[in-house]
Amino acid sequence: MKTLIRLFLYSTLSVLLFSCSKTHFLKDEAYRRQVEADFALKKQQLPNGDLFAVFADSTLTTGEREALMFLYAYMPIGDITDYSGKYYLDQVRLSEQVRHEMPWGEIIPDDLYRHFVLPVRINNENLDESRQVFYDELKDRIKGLSMQDAILEVNHWCHEKVVYRPSDARTSSPLASVKTAYGRCGEESTFTVAALRSVGIPARQVYTPRWAHTDDNHAWVEAWADGKWYFFGACEPEPVLNLGWFNAPASRGMLMHTKVFGHYAGPEEIMFETPNYTEINVIDNYAPTAKTVVTVLDVNGNPVEGAKVEFKVYNYAEFYSVATKYTDKEGTASLTAGKGDILVWASKDDVFGYAKLSFGKDDKLTLKLDRKPGEVYSLALDMVPPVEGANIPEVTEEQRAQNDHRVAREDSIRNAYVATMMTEELAGKFAREYGMDSVQVTPLLVASRGNHQVLKDFLIAASKAESTGLSLGLFADKAGKKETALPLLGVISQKDLRDVSLEVLEDHFYNSKAGYVGEYYYADILSPRVANEMLTPYKKFFQEAVLTADADAFRKDPQLLVDWCKKNIQINNDINSQRIPISPVGVWKARVADEKSRDIFFVAIARSMGIPAWIDPVTGKIQYQDFTEENLKNGKTWDVDFEAEKQTQAPSGVLKATYQPIRSLGNPKYYSHFTLSRFEDGTFHLLNYDEEKTTWEELLKNGTRLDAGYYMLTTGTRLANGSVLTNVSFFNVEKDQDTTIELVMRESKDQVQVIGSFNSESLYLPVGFEEPQSILQTCGRGYFVVGVLGVGQEPTNHALKDIAALKDDFDKWGRHIVLLFPNEAQYKRFNPGEFPGLPSNLTYGIDTEGAIQKQITESMKLSGKTLPIFIIADTFNRVVFVSQGYTIGLGEQLMKVVHGL
Structure with missing residues (x-):
């Protein structure tokens, strides 16, 4: 009934708003002609599946038709195939309603409304009904506020719903983030932009693809008010705009960008234009910048038109492309960036060239495409990031106190909702009630957060399914046995547990071919997860459609x-520029896909037929297990090459690396200290090994098998000031040969350097508190000291007295010191009166279950039992000092590092 009423109101409002049938949404005639042409091209590119049926609706006004035309002209393929025309018509009508109901609706320029209010998509999230839900909650809350105050108020509301917690790269939908009550920065900013657009405020998500001074990235929000863009941290309310914990890091940024829906011609520098979006550079809003022109020449000195020019920042032990441009007829491409070092990589076909570029020092750079794959050599590069120069807006003590009070209240509102989620006790009770294994069920239900009812409904239904103990023949028809329910939940990701639908679980539970129940079955037939796509039901569909x-x-x-896919699926990467995966069913309907969506489609349809198939997480290759009894027993795996006539197994060789340890680094870690990349199409592509498990010893000391080809090994030692000492080696892996290279970690004898990692989100129990806090919450952004004490032990006593002797220096430094006790019993034994004069910025706490001590000892390769342990680290998770056990002059050692910072 509510839906009918809403549709009636939409229709009535539409008549009122567009009473003149000639009222244009696209008022600029030249832009309207461009949209009409792009829309006609999109229809031509997607002739199958009746994907544009909404335009046959006779009730559409001119304004609605043009708004829909704008959306359809530039949305990626999956948004057309996977969501109905009615969905987009509802979004158009609601956004127009909001524009007329909000007081700022009339002052927002048409181009800003078109690009930063109307579009539903923000990142690579699953689209949902959040615009209506958020508007209903927010419209009265911001009533009577100015635009700037409304932006601040919306962010307070967002903080009531969602708080930061890291997770995987797939972006949850706004409503899923609310359901979960947390998200990484990309999800917080997607959610907050959706909330602002729901009340008609232009908003956009801003990314620094990678920081130059530390191994991380970040996303936040810009919102437009009264003629100007302002920034702030999503779900991190501050008293004023243009303020966030990242003011200082952003001042050291090399590049900040945002993807604007459609063709956009604003005042910002355009970095890249695609058929779906315009990428703009907003670095000038945050840091001092400089512009450089790069000229690309061939080996004879002639300008090269159409050369790919990648601007690469060192981050996570790789040179990561933060901007990509193409040269003009004169062989030139330009970029504005922060005043630091970037590696510029130019390529065309299989030849390439590169050089370090220092923005602010070099206003020109000439590159020759004089390098070819196969050349073996190494080079060292020192990469220096921009210096810090944060501009912090003024906040009064009264504003800060009022904001802190509100934030605490919002925490309590969110925590009250979180308290309704599954606990271990409730999950165990549920499992016992339905005769399930509580050891397996409990962590799944707890991890599902606000989605626990979906998992419970699925498990209850599955518990009533036929049980056969999985004694299935090679070509048995369906699974749907209750023994597969928990394995199904076990092979999807933690994030999937938080937003998967019952429809998806039931489709893959009841419709997975149960022919082979060996090592491949659960992960490569039963699982709905292929890559980073949103999970959808598809097995029953394909079993009926094929x-x-x-x-x-x-x-x-x-x-x-493979041949069927080559013949029937047309590849068009251009109309899915963001590579947002199209659902497998969407690919079937459109018969058009980008390569990534085609790969997911192949795996999905193979699994639906009972063929074990997957995408290799390291190399990205599509692979399958030949579905014959003989090959299953022999474990024969084939690579899929859609360009080849016949599938083969790629030739391979073994790569080994020797390593001469530098101080405090006995076993370099992948992504922290080194990475491997394989050459293809003029540039190198990263091999995505597991971040937690992959080290030099595990991967390269005794050798690892790689496809034959041309490779690059990148290593880097991060200094405390953010600079990096890198070494890059180029080499070949030959078929059936062993290749041995040297893994070189450079070091500085003079400067403080990063020697390990520590998660600043780690929790401990502050003395006098009932709830745990993170180190980040206690210390704020920047450097801090953490010590784990051995109460009553001489080494700990020496350490505390050394620190007390330098109280004035530590107080002047002003950063926090957190001293942890292994357990509450040790805290009760501690007498602070024995150590007069300890610094004032000191917090005591309990290291619950020894989690922080364990993290430090494992990360820094320390003995597990010797105390005390002290580290200096920062909230970018970098450790620059470690000490364990008996250390004379600890206070002086700590201060020496502090002065070095």
Whole structure:
């Protein structure tokens, strides 16, 4: 009934707003012609599936038709195939309603409304009904406020709903973030932009793809008010705009960008234009900048038109492209960036060239494409980031106190909601009630957060399914046995548990072919997860859509499925520029896809036929297990190459690396100290090994098998000032050969350097508090000291007295010191009166279950039991000092490092 009323109101409002049928949404005639042409091209590119049926609606006004035309002209393929035209018409009508109901609606320029209010998509999130839900909650809350105050108020509301916690790269939808009550910065900013757009305020998500001074990235929000863009931290309310914990890091940024929906011609520098979005550079809002022109020449000194020019920042032990441009007829491309060092990499076909560029010092750079794959050599590069120069707006003590009070109240509101989620006790009770294994069920239900009812409904239904103990024949028809319910939940990600639908779980539970129940079955047939796509139901659909004869043929020879995809799925990467995965069913309907969506589609349809298939997480290759009993027993795996006539197994060799340890680094870690990349199409592509498990010893000391090809090893030692001492080696891996290289970690004898990592989000129990806090909450952004004490032990006593002797120096430094006791019993034994004069910026706490001590000892390769342990680290998770056990002059050592920072 509510839906009918809402539709009636939309229709009535539409008539009122567009009473003149000639009222244009696209008022600029030249821009309207461009949109009409782009829309016509999109229809031509997507002729299948009746994807544009909404335009046949006779009730559409001129304004609605043009707004829909604008959306459809530039939205990626999946947004057309996976969501109905009615969904977008509802969004258009609601946004127009809001524009007329909000007092600022009339003052927002048409181009800002078109690009920063109307579009539903913000990042790579799943689209949802959040615009209506958020507007209903927020419209009265911001009533009577100015635009700037409304922005601040919306961010307070967002903080009531969501708080920061790291997670994987797939972006949850705004409503899923609310349901979960937390998200990483990309999800917080997506959620906050959605909330602001829901009340008609222009907003955009801003990214620094990678920081130059530390191994991380960040996303936040810019919102427009009264003629100007302002920035702030999403779900991190401050008393004023243009203030966030990242003011100082942003002043050291090399690049900040945002992707604007459609063709956009604003005042900002355009970095890149695609058929879906315009990428603009907003670095000038945050840091001093300089512009450089890069000229690319061939080996004969002639300008190269159409050369790809990548601007790369060192981050996570790789040179990561933060901007990509293409040269003009004169062979030039330009970029404005922060005043630091970047590696510029130019390529065309298989030749390339590169050089370090210092923005602010070098206003020109000439590159020759004089390098070819196969050349073996190494080089050292010193990369220096921009210096810090934060501009912090003034905040009065009264404003800060009022804001802190509100933030605390918002925490309590969110925590009250979180308290309704599954606890271990409730999950265990549920499992016992339905005769399930509580050891397996409990962590799944707890991890599902606000989505626990979906998992409970699924498990209850699954518990009533037929049980056969999985004694299934090779070509048995369906799974749907209760023994597969928990494995199904076990093979999807933690984030999937928080937003997966019952429809998805039931589709893959009941419709997974149960022919092979060995090592491949759960991960590579039963699992709905292929890459980073939103999970959808597809197995029943494909089993009904694919002819029985074709399905049998695919199972007998999966090469036929490869051939079918080559013949029937047209590849068009341009109309899905953001590579947001199209659902497998969407690919089937449109018969058009980008390469990534085609790869996911192949795996999905293969699994639906009962063929084990997957995308290799390291190399990105599509692979399958030949579905014959003989090959399953022999474990024969095939690579899928959609360009080849026949599938093969790629030739490979073994790579080994020697390593001469530098101080405090016995075993370099992947992404922290080194990475490997493989050459393809003029540039190198990162091999995505597991971040937590991959080290030199595990990967390269004794050798690892890689596809034959041309490779690059990048290493880097991060100094405390943010600079990096890098070494880059180029080499070949030959077929059936062993290749041995040297892993070189450079070091500085003079400067403080990063020697490890520590998670500043780690929790401990502050003395006198009932709830745990993170180190970040206690210390704020920047450097801090953490010590784990051995109460009553001489080394600890010496350490505390050394620190007390330098009280004035530590107080002048002004950063926090957190001293932790291994347990409450040790705290009760501690007498602070024995150590008069300790610094004033000191907090005592309990290291619950020894988690922080364990993290430090494992990360820094220390003995597990010797105390005390002290580190200096920062909230970018970098450790620059460590001490364990008996250390004379600890206070002086700490201060020496502090002065070095």
